[in-house]
Amino acid sequence: MTNANVMSDSQESALMDEETYKVIEQQFGGTLPVPESINEELLAIPEEKVDTCNNNLHYAALESVGKLKRFKEEEEEEYYPAPELFSTMLSDEAFTGQLNFQCSLGTGGTGQDWLYSEKLDKVFIKMEKVLPMRFTWEPPMSGLYLRTTMVFMLEQYRSDPVRRCHNHMASTNPINLNMDPQRIKHVVHCVNHASSIYQERNEHLSILTPLCTPEAGSQYMPVSFKFLCKNSCPSGLNRRPTELVFTLEDHGGTVLGRRKLLVRVCSCPKRDKAKEEELSSMSSKRKLGNVVLPSSKKMLSSCDTHVYKVDLNIVGKENYLTVLKIAFDIMAGQAARTGQHEFYKPYMDEILRKMP
Structure with missing residues (x-):
């Protein structure tokens, strides 16, 4: 037996009172068209049924609006500063900023993989070896980003993009197998943060890494890097001295601090470190x-x-x-x-x- 009060699908889809329309208009903006037949269909339906359906539709509309708000908030939480904002990475000025942004080297520099020269304030490291870094800012709040860029140190080459040489970028290179195409050109790779994003603008490359507060009992955020090309490669770095520039950025890409570190990627860190320190002493004389x-x-x-x-x-x-x-x-x-x-x-x- 069919209930006389049951509405057809078309009648249910048309049931929406003026109050519900106003709620949707306020949340989404604009003006919604009101069907001319809505009043005629409402008159043919018992009043109590109309009230029940209107309430259901009203709460359904509010629930949809709430879901949209939560979706937008989640999108904003995953927002990364636009690539064009890292043009400031070409600046050579280091500063700690109001958050006292600092970086230091981790442990493990034994000479086999990498060495640090206090005299030159420079790291000598083998290709494909891990360079551990530590970053601190005060207070240690979350929602910040670390942008890492390798640049040429000398002013006349400062605007040239730093990228891997043709041989190391070749598809036949075993290192490049199954590598994300967006990472192929990058000399520097972040190895311990899968959420890092590899960006490119005007051929300049950088890595954007979301930062979180240090773990309990720790005073720093560890970030490790690898280098997939050498300074001696002729078609890439071409024997030009390079440095890493680290910037601390907020949610909108504003630079809050900048640090830098001279880096030479070579085959024998111990030998090259000794040579450069000796030549530096000759220069000082x-x-x-x-x-x-x-x-x-x-x-x-x-x-x-x-x-x-x-x-x-x-x-x-x-x-x-x-x-x-x-x-x-x-x-x-x-x-x-x-x-x-x-x-x-x-x-x-x-x-x-x-x-x-």
Whole structure:
């Protein structure tokens, strides 16, 4: 037997009173069209049934609105700053900010995998080996992000993107098997945070890692990195000195702090560390402070500062080292005569780093 008070599907779908419409309009914006037939259909239905259906639809509408709000809140919790915001990573200025952002090296630098030079404030590390880092900020609140970018240290190369060489990016390279295509170009990889996002804008690459508060009993957030290309690779880093730049960012991408660390990816950290420290000592001896100039001699205030790039093929290691030494001595002498040590120092340091 059919109940006379049971409504058809079409009647149930049309049941929505003015109050319910207003609730939906307030939550979603705009104005909803009211069907002209709604009043006619309501008149044909018993009043008590209409009230019951209206209440059900009213609560259903409110429940849908609540679900939408929760969905939007979840989306916002998973929001990451837009890639275009990391253009500030090219800045060379380090600062701790109001949150006292700090970074330090973890343990494990034995010389087999990586070594740290206090004299140079620089890390020497083998390719594919893990570099443990520790990050702190005060107070240790959550909702922040760490952006990691490798950049060229010298100013003339600062705007060039740092990426892996052609050989290390090749599909035949076993390291690249099953690797996410978005990560292929990156020299630096984060190895202990699967939630890290690899971003690219204008060919510049960075890694964005969500930060959480340190675990109970710990004062820092550990983040570890690997390097999948060497500084000596000709088509990638091309023997140019590099550094890691770390920025602490908030939910909207505002930079709250910046730290940096010189890094050289090489085959023998112990050997390269010893060489660079020795060359740095040689460079220090040539500073103006070790040169006595006659008081009557006036230093030149200016000279030819145009930078010329020379690309030569030198036969023989001794000849190659001799050319580099002569170039270094010429600029060291020019710096001593003119007093423009700050200008010449980056170029002299670059020559020192090219010495094998």
